[in-house]
Amino acid sequence: MTQRSGAARPPGEPRRVAYLYLLPAFLVYAAFLLYPIGRAVHLSFFDWDGLSLGRWAGLDNYVAIVTDEGLRAAFGHALVLIVFYAVVPLAVGLALAAILHHAKVRGLGFFRTVVFLPQVIAMVVVAVAWRRIYAPDGTLNALLGALGLDSLTRGWLGDHTFALPSVGVVGTWFETGLVTVLLLAGMSRIPGELYEAARLDGAGAVKEFFAVTLPSVRGEIAVALTLTVIAALRTFDLVYVTTRGGPGDSTSVPSYEVYHRAFGLSQVGSAAAIGVTLTIVIFAISFGINRFADRSTT
Template sequence: MTDVLLRQRSEDPVAPRDVVRRSARRTRNWAALVWVAPAFGMYALFVLYPMLQSIQYSFYDWDGIGPAKPAGLDNWKAIFTQPELLHSVEHAFILIVFYSVLPVGLGLVAAALIRELRPGAFSTTARVMLFIPQVLPLVAAGIAWTWMYSSDGLVNQVLRAVGLERHTRAWLGDFTFALPAVGVIGVWVMLGFCTVLLLAGIGKIEPELYEAARLDGAGRVHEFLAVTLPGLRRELVVCTTFTVIAALASFDVIQISTQGGPGYQTMVPGVEIYRLTFLQQHVGQASALAVFLAALVLVIIWPIQRLGRER
């Protein structure tokens, strides 16, 4: 019986073809691994390995030079018990409003308005002006806004010019307005990115959908809600993901403009990690806060990404 089956399989012309296909598939898989291996090696060396080290350091009391002492969960408990660390996380959540909610909302409005403009010099200029902040280095943006927020800066000069001199102040040194003032810088930086991305998304929406909405008697607002918003679901997810990460991981602008001050009013995890590591030599505590921040980003971004999947 076995001899008969072997003879039939050897006479079957499909069997050799299956073997060739499997062999070709294995070759392609190995070729793909060879191409991916260098990039994955660099990623593992400069991202995964430091990440694992940070997780390890988070359970030690270490100054970065001397011997490390086991600290158990003390570094992790400090995140929820020390007011400075807890407030830095709270400030990062507040900045989500300025870095994400406002830029995405205003970007939607700006993209819808620019779409109504006829192609030409004015439309192109509007896009360029909105996108310029995204091109500038954040350090330069922080320095420029620090000048504008100073006592004799542009913001106070404008307030004096319009008769609102009583509202002038040293914005970045005010305990009440320092964090919102930094948030405005985030709105200015992120607005251009969101607007340009959403404009590109609007360009991909079929014009027939807008024509059908107009034939059904839809106005501008209803057309925006019924056609534009559903068509921009993926772009909105990308904008929200990018801006939320920027808010939670903010460092450049705050380090340049306020360094977390006045007091701890603008302290965020990125600046706190820098301060703990390089100024106070609390590497273990900084590592715990860094790992916590990375986990927080993943927890917040995961549901946002699920919203962008096709239904």
Template structure:
């Protein structure tokens, strides 16, 4: 506050107070910003204190075991006795032993069932459900598609094992329509065992992809569809011109999660076939388990595990890049 002096007609001096006007920016007539308060050392380190417990847990349960796996991958070790240096032999075996390299190939084949088919089918299903009126049928379609996602993969593996058995639902359905010659023990057939496991993965992934893509379609501006129709685009034209570009990020998320599930698959394969018949459905996850606990080849299992982790990162990186590209 400042005091100004005024002289009245009687000669008395009267002091009146005026509020202090803030400093104004001559260009904008807005108050000038106050200089930022300098952060104290306590403020700078407070964030580290909050994150430290999570960092410690991550280091103990993720980084340290990963480092141990990398170290063990260069040794021959049964998990109990003395470890002997093996050089690069464990790494070479991944590419020279048919069982190990075949498990990696099978994992990439499962990507077709876990990722390509669910994402493409989910796009079609989400586009069709968008056209349905909000009501009982629309809600029922969403629930039916999402039910597999809430089931544990182990339970799904057991259920599909029964359905793929000789007297299971699949063969009974084939007999009912006169296709008895196509019946077989699907999970025990050398030709169809891997596709049968892939169908289980497809069933588990479809609901997740469909619901996620549906939520993405809900964020697309309806005026874009109206503009496409005014330009003469039909349903297919709307899909490729509006829906598909608008779902780039959602497709990337679906592809990332399902690809990781395919390459690191274990539970469904272990429950359904345990890698059989022979090695026809062997995947890296089951092979790592077998090498560690059944054959006590911890060094070889560690090499395969580290290779699988690097492979997942290598495959996921371009998917993430595409999803972020505008």
């Protein structure tokens, strides 16, 4: 930011022409993103079924997010998913990246290719694969049976207690690789002298990790948390294909509620209010995480 404003503008540099270069992108952006989000805010103050005339509802749709049990549950489920999508991958990713960074193992390139692969596969495909694994006659139960743990087998996605954690584990599966690769890139930029200094002070591997490695990758941790928390809050495809919010509403999440209320229950105003709330929460979280990272690095 500060770098460029210092550079003097060369004489004769075109000024107005900048708007022409911006115009095409801005038109599409304004028509298909800015205007709709404005409309979402507008719709969220109405009680509307999508067909007949809407009725002014004031803040009712927002109040319902706090008071309506189903909606509260949906946001609660999102919090649970954050543990599976962000907290667990961060813990596992830190451990894996530290091992890889420390041990200089062979086959690092292959490992990185494999663990990052889930990121590029369409979520619908991921969901189909995991539905198969979790099915009553699926791979997980077969595995448990082979280990003599038949008592643990169940239809994982149809179980009131286990459906949400089962969806969460899928999140852990595809986010851990991203976090690991991100942290690994950060660790490779740590100057070797820092480690030598720590070793001269007699630090062991664990102390070295907490004194040198962890503080050096603060920025990467912030990025990893931002990406994974937002992914958790935006879980839609996975729930749509695996459980449709069920059984009961045990896996309902805000994104799915937006879709379900708008097109299943004809409560468009409520759907818009959830969408707007979700947007605000996402902005607040990414802003908060980045502020926190900025403060702690300086």
